[in-house]
Amino acid sequence: MPSPVSISEARRDLRRQLLQARRAVDDTQRDQLRQSSERLARQHVWLRRASRVAAYLSLPSEAPTDRLLDTLYGLGKQVFLPRVVGRRMYFVPYVPGARMQAHRLGMTQPHGPRLTALQLLDVVILPLVGFDRLGNRMGLGGGFYDRCFSSRLRSSHWPRPRLIGLAFEAQAVDRLPVEPHDVPLDAVITEQGITPFRRSR
Numbered sequence: 001m002p003s004p005v006s007i008s009e010a011r012r013d014l015r016r017q018l019l020q021a022r023r024a025v026d027d028t029q030r031d032q033l034r035q036s037s038e039r040l041a042r043q044h045v046w047l048r049r050a051s052r053v054a055a056y057l058s059l060p061s062e063a064p065t066d067r068l069l070d071t072l073y074g075l076g077k078q079v080f081l082p083r084v085v086g087r088r089m090y091f092v093p094y095v096p097g098a099r100m101q102a103h104r105l106g107m108t109q110p111h112g113p114r115l116t117a118l119q120l121l122d123v124v125i126l127p128l129v130g131f132d133r134l135g136n137r138m139g140l141g142g143g144f145y146d147r148c149f150s151s152r153l154r155s156s157h158w159p160r161p162r163l164i165g166l167a168f169e170a171q172a173v174d175r176l177p178v179e180p181h182d183v184p185l186d187a188v189i190t191e192q193g194i195t196p197f198r199r200s201r
């Protein structure tokens with residue numbers, strides 16, 4: 001059994017490799033992911049039935065959300081974006097064209113009223129650094145999504161929100177080393193389509 005220190009070290013090494021793989025993705029794959037996410041926003045039952053969906057404003061190397069945000073908004077859904085303040089993350093409404101605030105690491109974040117109950121969200125689209133075939137995820141290492149959805153680890157039944165990662169196939173690995181606080185995904189969307197994970201079907 002590896003010690004917790006070696007798990008977090010293994011995650012750090014893997015994070016570095018996966019960030020490199022993400023930066024190497026070409027424009028064709030980026031466009032394929034834009035198309036795939038738009039199609040799924042229109043057709044997949046979890047998104048079709050959703051009224052409130054949270055996503056994120058993508059950084060240049062991340063899985064792009066521009067088309068997805070436009071599509072969801074155009075379909076009349078209430079769309080939300082994450083806002084990080086200190087160690088906490090919460091969600092505020094997405095308003096196209098609204099002024100954003102510069103944040104660390106080149107991220108921008110919206111202002112706005114905070115959504116108080118996370119169960120009001122039907123779907124959350126998460127940015128990923130990597131994911132594995134069991135639905136484990138890796139982010140930038142801030143633990144923001146893990147802390148936000150940590151109560152999910154203690155409940156056997158959690159219908160909402162569905163947690164869907166958005167990533168390129170190049171970000172997939174067979175198995176990620178996981179720590180007890182890591183909150184798994186219900187599905188991942190890549191340029192090849194959507195893959196639901198077993199416990200969520």
Ligand SMILES: Nc1nc2c(c(=O)[nH]1)N(C=O)[C@@H](CNc1ccc(C(=O)N[C@@H](CCC(=O)O)C(=O)O)cc1)CN2
Pocket residue numbers: 056057058059062082083084089104105107127139140141142143144145
């Ligand atoms: N586009 C996008 N938006 C996003 C995320 C994301 O991954 N992508 N997030 C996904 O989480 C949240 C913001 N995540 C952040 C993650 C790290 C740091 C940061 O400043 N990290 C420090 C070290 C952190 C520490 O050690 O505590 C740094 O790298 O200098 C800031 C925001 C919400 N919005």
Ligand SMILES: Nc1ncnc2c1ncn2[C@@H]1O[C@H](COP(=O)(O)OP(=O)(O)OP(=O)(O)O)[C@@H](O)[C@H]1O
Pocket residue numbers: 011137138139140141142143144145146147150179181182
């Ligand atoms: N529920 C929690 N309570 C307290 N600390 C937590 C919790 N979840 C994660 N953390 C802390 O956050 C840090 C991030 O760990 P991890 O490598 O899992 O990040 P990540 O999954 O890549 O990040 P993110 O969730 O932002 O995408 C760790 O140092 C961990 O101790």
